[in-house]
Amino acid sequence: MDSLVTLVILGDIFGDIFGDMMGGGRRRGSRRTGRPGNDLQMVLNVSFEEAAFGAKKKISVNKLVKCGTCDGSGGKDGAKPTSCDMCHGSGEIRRQQGFFTVASTCPKCSGSGQMISDPCGTCHGDGRTKKKVELEVTVPAGIDEGQRLKLSSEGDSGAQGGPDGDLYIVIDIAPHEIFQRDGFNVHYTVPISFSQAALGSEVEVPTLDGKVMVEIPAGTQSGKKMRLRGKGIQKLGGYGQGDAILSIHVETPTKLSGEQKELFEQLAGLEASAKSNPMR
Template sequence: MAKRDYYDVLGASKGASAEELKKAYRTKAKELHPDRNKDDPTSEAQFKEVNEAYEVLKDADKKAAYDRYGHAAFEGGMGQQRGARPGGGGGDFGSSFSDVFEDLFGDFMGGRNAGGARQRASRGSDLRYNLRITLEEAFSGSQKSIRVPTLSACDECSGTGAEGGAEPVTCPTCSGMGKVRAQQGFFTVERTCPTCGGLGQIVKNPCKVCKGAGRVEKERQLSVNIPAGVETGTRIRLTGEGEAGLRGGPAGDLYIFIEVREHPIFLRDGLDLHCRVPVSFTTAALGGEVEVPTIDGGRSRVKVPAGSQAGKQMRLRAKGMPALRGGGSGDMMIELSVETPVNLTSRQKELLREFEGLSQDNHPEGSSFFTKVKSFWDGMKG
């Protein structure tokens, strides 16, 4: 049976442009795809016929040969053996299959737009911002105003890159594909289109403000809510506050990385806070009370038991940091630092020497230590 004219197969006129041929092919391929015509046994053959026709007519060189010689251009004696696929002996099968897949399912997979050209809009880059806050701000939460340098959509052209906000046009070199093909022997080489740089579109009259980029550098002021309980390394994501997308694509995200400054009084350990409080050796020996600060700005009186040693810890329940996502608070640990007095007067020195002579049995920790030392030395001598 004689082959049908390729233009008739696609339902296109002989003088149709590349864009018109592509549109006709998409229409026919979708109409005749076997998955949509499971009850029609002839649909698969018709679908292959449509694919074969478009494989020839989409290529400028093959189309010119077909327009001049018809089907004979791809039969024996015209540069290809009979029975081979038109235009390359099967060497272009992979790219042909890719084209069919993208043309049929591009709308659902983000490959091409309704006009047949690839969707060249791309998502903007994500940005990172390092934000330093105080421990008090991490405790109570706060709202911070930050200034972020970024690429924003050009207001003059609405992000299109074209003067007056006009839409970019399909690249005439690659017909919106973003890539061009060249035959080298038995192989088909595919490379990025040199005219549009792979975008598939060009701007005829570039915007004077953004020079055709569609984006301009700006410094934006943003308000960031810092939740209570954050710590160094906490990441806050602001959706859509990153760089503007290219060709109308979605903006990226802005990630705020928190760093909590060191505090002069409190040391943080997860949800717990540690506070080192100096007490006189008299208070440590006799007992008493000491007033300590809390992270919420309040004060707490802590009872110091008589005979407290340096390093003794006491716990204040729920006076630590709040959990980031709720669930209570940590504790505040008070560590006693017994302070040795300095710049003693003669009378003070006299009283201390008198006290030392009366307190041979009042140092249990020292007595225990030196007993162990004596045993160690005796063992070394033995």
């Protein structure tokens, strides 16, 4: 399965445009082979963990598929298509405008170059019918919000032998309760107490790989960042791993017991004494 990038070659675009206008250039052949199917797009919701580790997801797509009654021919009881009498099978109408020849899609056969004289009763000559199709999608580890997956030839079927379109799947990642993503890094806020910040402590913190113990140095200030290398999200293609970024948040107690209040008052007195006697 290809991932999100679809390249458009400007040379191909201008070649087609000016080739048609000049009446030459890179022709696709003097006779069209049916109409190509439309590309389709849908949104796929995945969890934070599914995007980080990868997953297989089942999806349902309503799309045009080859008609089972006429086997895609569009004709009733095996009736074969005939050449369009307006474009004579080329699928294009060409008009001379001064020195230029301008080509446009034939309005009668919609560019297929063919007409159905006795159309199928199921698909009414289109050769396709709507159907709900179940597909399995492989979500690669490390995919990010808004990126697209391309499923080749899983769009609408082409008409009268034309190529099938593609299906594009846009990834929508649900937010996590405690983690925030930044590229391949994962951010997490670690709450600690005043005493843990002042004296230092060993605390347990969650990561995508499970809980780990982290040493908090004595004198740690609120807002300090700590990095756990390799504890983030796998990079697309498996080339490396992001980090876990811990933001320390020193919590101020809102309710104190009598003993705790007395200890804080003693600490406040010591701090005041230290400020009044800086050389002590």
